[in-house]
Amino acid sequence: MDVVYRVEGMSCGGCVNSVTRAIQAVAPSAVVSVELETKRVTVTGIDDDDMIRQAVENAGFDFGGRI
Numbered sequence: 001m002d003v004v005y006r007v008e009g010m011s012c013g014g015c016v017n018s019v020t021r022a023i024q025a026v027a028p029s030a031v032v033s034v035e036l037e038t039k040r041v042t043v044t045g046i047d048d049d050d051m052i053r054q055a056v057e058n059a060g061f062d063f064g065g066r067i
């Protein structure tokens with residue numbers, strides 16, 4: 001199952017890597033796909049909004065919830 005979130009504050013490839021790593025740190029089995037221009041983060045394999053929110057916010061980005 002894919003869950004798509006909006007994440008604000010990403011401005012470059014480094015941010016994309018940070019968000020990806022942060023999510024994979026709490027959900028090692030998840031597949032994470034970040035689209036910088038649209039601010040969309042697609043997470044496959046885990047369905048836990050609170051956990052994703054924590055990971056994104058701890059990495060210093062703004063979690064905008066599910067799209």
Ligand SMILES: [Cu+2]
Binds near residue numbers: 013015
């Ligand atoms: Cu950046």
